[in-house]
Amino acid sequence: MPVMFFMTTMGLYLVGTTSFLAYLLRRSEALSKVSLGVTALGFLFHTLALGSRMMASGQVPLTSFHEAMTFFSWALILVFLVVEIRQRIHVLGSFILPLALISLLSAAALPKEVPTLQPAVGTVWVHVTLSMLGTVGFAVAFVAGLMYLIQDGLLKSKRFNVLYAKLPPLDYLDHLNQQSIVFGFPLLTLGIIAGAISGVFAKGALLSWNPEQTWALVTWVFYFVVLIGRITVGWRAKRAAYLTIIGFAGVVLTFIGVVLKSHGPVT
Amino acid sequence: MDTIIVVGLSHKTAPVELRERLAVPESRLGEALCRLCSYPAIREGLLLSTCNRVEVYAVVEEVEAGYASVQEFLADSHMSLSSEELTPHLYWYTGDRAISHLFRVAASLDSMIVGEPQILGQLKDAFEVALAHKTSDVILNKIVKKGISVAKRVRTETRISDTAVSVSYAAVELAKKIFSNLSEKTVLLVGAGEMAKLAARHLMNQGVHRVMISTRNPHNAVDLANRFNGVSIPFEDFRREMGEADIVLCSTGASHYLIHAEDVQRAIRQRMNRPIFLIDISVPRNIDPSVKDIDNAFLFDIDDLELHIENNREERRREAAKAERMIEDEVVVALQWLKSLEVTPTIVALRQRAEDIKRGELEKTLGRLANLSPQERSLVEGLASAIVNKLLHGPLVALKQEAHASSSAMFIEAARRFFNLDDATGSEAADDARESGRRAEAARPDVPVPAVDYADREGTTGEPDPGSQR
Numbered sequence: 001m002p003v004m005f006f007m008t009t010m011g012l013y014l015v016g017t018t019s020f021l022a023y024l025l026r027r028s029e030a031l032s033k034v035s036l037g038v039t040a041l042g043f044l045f046h047t048l049a050l051g052s053r054m055m056a057s058g059q060v061p062l063t064s065f066h067e068a069m070t071f072f073s074w075a076l077i078l079v080f081l082v083v084e085i086r087q088r089i090h091v092l093g094s095f096i097l098p099l100a101l102i103s104l105l106s107a108a109a110l111p112k113e114v115p116t117l118q119p120a121v122g123t124v125w126v127h128v129t130l131s132m133l134g135t136v137g138f139a140v141a142f143v144a145g146l147m148y149l150i151q152d153g154l155l156k157s158k159r160f161n162v163l164y165a166k167l168p169p170l171d172y173l174d175h176l177n178q179q180s181i182v183f184g185f186p187l188l189t190l191g192i193i194a195g196a197i198s199g200v201f202a203k204g205a206l207l208s209w210n211p212e213q214t215w216a217l218v219t220w221v222f223y224f225v226v227l228i229g230r231i232t233v234g235w236r237a238k239r240a241a242y243l244t245i246i247g248f249a250g251v252v253l254t255f256i257g258v259v260l261k262s263h264g265p266v267t
Numbered sequence: 268m269d270t271i272i273v274v275g276l277s278h279k280t281a282p283v284e285l286r287e288r289l290a291v292p293e294s295r296l297g298e299a300l301c302r303l304c305s306y307p308a309i310r311e312g313l314l315l316s317t318c319n320r321v322e323v324y325a326v327v328e329e330v331e332a333g334y335a336s337v338q339e340f341l342a343d344s345h346m347s348l349s350s351e352e353l354t355p356h357l358y359w360y361t362g363d364r365a366i367s368h369l370f371r372v373a374a375s376l377d378s379m380i381v382g383e384p385q386i387l388g389q390l391k392d393a394f395e396v397a398l399a400h401k402t403s404d405v406i407l408n409k410i411v412k413k414g415i416s417v418a419k420r421v422r423t424e425t426r427i428s429d430t431a432v433s434v435s436y437a438a439v440e441l442a443k444k445i446f447s448n449l450s451e452k453t454v455l456l457v458g459a460g461e462m463a464k465l466a467a468r469h470l471m472n473q474g475v476h477r478v479m480i481s482t483r484n485p486h487n488a489v490d491l492a493n494r495f496n497g498v499s500i501p502f503e504d505f506r507r508e509m510g511e512a513d514i515v516l517c518s519t520g521a522s523h524y525l526i527h528a529e530d531v532q533r534a535i536r537q538r539m540n541r542p543i544f545l546i547d548i549s550v551p552r553n554i555d556p557s558v559k560d561i562d563n564a565f566l567f568d569i570d571d572l573e574l575h576i577e578n579n580r581e582e583r584r585r586e587a588a589k590a591e592r593m594i595e596d597e598v599v600v601a602l603q604w605l606k607s608l609e610v611t612p613t614i615v616a617l618r619q620r621a622e623d624i625k626r627g628e629l630e631k632t633l634g635r636l637a638n639l640s641p642q643e644r645s646l647v648e649g650l651a652s653a654i655v656n657k658l659l660h661g662p663l664v665a666l667k668q669e670a671h672a673s674s675s676a677m678f679i680e681a682a683r684r685f686f687n688l689d690d691a692t693g694s695e696a697a698d699d700a701r702e703s704g705r706r707a708e709a710a711r712p713d714v715p716v717p718a719v720d721y722a723d724r725e726g727t728t729g730e731p732d733p734g735s736q737r
Contacts, residue, residue: 155444160578169443169444171445171448234541236541237541237563238562
């Protein structure tokens with residue numbers, strides 16, 4: 001059952017992505033409704049997939065990378081739907097849907113079996129949930145930064161095309177960028193703390209200074225500096241957009257590194 | 268049979284020299300309408316006179332006689348005009364083409380600037396005058412109201428009026444692509460060029476909360492500051508104050524650059540990298556073009572604004588095609604209604620209606636009186652028929668008598684309403700319901716739609732003026 005829900009979700013997100021990308025390039029607004037409908041339906045199946053997996057395994061489905069990526073994708077769509085309902089920025093879907101689809105596809109490529117946990121790391125899902133939610137914040141910041149740079153470029157080069165017409169105002173994107181980091185940063189901080197506590201229980205050490213832990217800390221410091229820079233010396237607008245794109249690239253690299261290394265349950 | 272005709276001329280067929288001679292000032296519109304309707308061929312009349320068009324809409328029985336009367340009326344309206352001079356510039360439409368023309372005019376598809384919103388208001392005014400002088404009756408009332416509702420539909424369902432077609436309004440549109448909320452923004456107006464002032468006015472209408480003004484002549488600045496409810500800044504200081512401004516509008520007569528890259532760089536530093544939007548409407552330009560290479564500074568000159576408008580015009584053309592299709596459909600509906608106003612179909616419908624009611628009631632009653640003898644049954648049926656026929660006799664005779672009178676449309680419309688004839692055909696009833704719904708909507712006080720409200724008067728710039736229909 002969970003697998004069927006999972007596949008349906010993937011199919012719907014694929015349709016949603018295609019239709020949202022077409023929406024971006026077409027003058028008509030009609031496609032936004034279709035795209036949104038498909039996305040909402042996909043989200044429903046996604047929720048069912050997560051729920052049924054939880055029922056089947058009897059534990060919070062957040063212990064393997066497969067589950068972490070599935071959850072990431074789910075939370076990303078959730079955030080998109082919330083922003084969409086409140087602010088009607090359809091074009092956000094054209095950027096977030098592909099990202100959600102990619103993370104779901106990479107989840108599909110990872111082993112699906114439920115890892116059997118040692119009792120000591122039974123709370124590892126707290127660490128994964130918080131870190132993933134933090135990452136969702138950074139992903140939205142990344143998308144906002146990307147949209148900012150595109151709109152900035154279109155305005156500078158005076159290309160008043162369909163994309164220009166559909167992208168929201170620059171200061172909205174900058175604000176979205178800031179809010180996403182403000183939302184993501186504390187969650188990542190808590191996630192890292194939760195991870196460290198789990199580490200103490202599992203291995204008796206706060207940090208083992210393995211590459212992924214080191215990278216996670218580097219990411220944390222990076223976003224901390226970005227946040228402080230914005231408040232104190234005005235690292236906003238174009239610079240903030242660049243920085244959040246670089247930051248997110250770092251996050252993605254950490255993920256890939258960790259996955260390649262362990263290829264299985266969280267260590 | 269009554270037919271709608273339109274005879275008139277517009278910016279497409281007549282030069283302004285002719286249009287201005289024919290134009291009827293608002294104060295004399297009523298008088299002109301009464302003169303129009305004094306022609307025996309004219310049953311109903313409406314006169315639409317704006318600076319881009321003078322048109323007579325009329326309901327006539329004989330099309331040719333109607334055409335002749337309207338032409339005579341137009342030629343008589345100005346002493347120096349002769350029919351020969353006028354004729355080559357006139358267009359003549361009848362029936363469906365006349366209705367279609369009215370709908371297109373109302374929806375601003377025939378305007379000099381397609382999609383400009385003034386014409387609808389002008390049509391409403393003209394209709395008010397016709398109503399006040401009782402020159403508009405059943406047919407024109409219905410068709411003009413329909414035209415107004417079609418125009419509203421076009422405006423809400425297409426994006427024909429959604430985009431700017433004037434330079435000063437394009438500045439607002441661009442500002443909205445940089446700032447999501449103009450109400451917290453500050454505008455710096457450098458120089459007192461007409462277009463910059465207009466753009467500043469538009470920005471204020473969009474809620475910009477603070478205006479700073481700097482002109483070479485300090486008296487001018489103070490004067491403008493009073494008018495815009497802003498503050499004046501000495502001309503030698505405006506570069507230093509630029510950091511406070513989110514939007515800089517520059518249009519002076521200076522022949523050199525007034526704002527250099529260093530000035531903008533300093534402003535952006537002061538603003539902690541918040542974007543600044545600079546519009547240079549002066550020719551020769553007053554802002555160094557190299558400013559556009561500075562991060563977070565967005566500089567647009569007059570050509571960029573023109574480019575923006577050109578894109579909007581294309582959009583309007585696309586939307587106009589959509590509107591044309593909507594109008595075609597609406598003309599069909601209007602024609603159906605007109606057809607229903609003929610006597611014969613009304614009589615048929617009335618008889619049918621009575622017959623239906625009679626049969627229905629008989630079935631109900633006879634069903635309950637199962638023990639009647641055949642003779643008694645036929646008596647009951649006879650009673651029902653007699654009542655129905657006696658009741659219908661009066662209305663049917665009146666309808667036949669009035670068939671050729673000038674008030675026939677009114678009689679027929681009344682008969683259709685009294686006997687609920689249009690309820691029988693579902694589509695028309697639905698259409699009427701929709702219509703009255705829209706009318707209720709129209710009754711709300713008109714909230715100014717910001718995106719539509721760009722009644723620029725940019726006469727000095729040579730730009731076509733969207734508000735020039737009057």
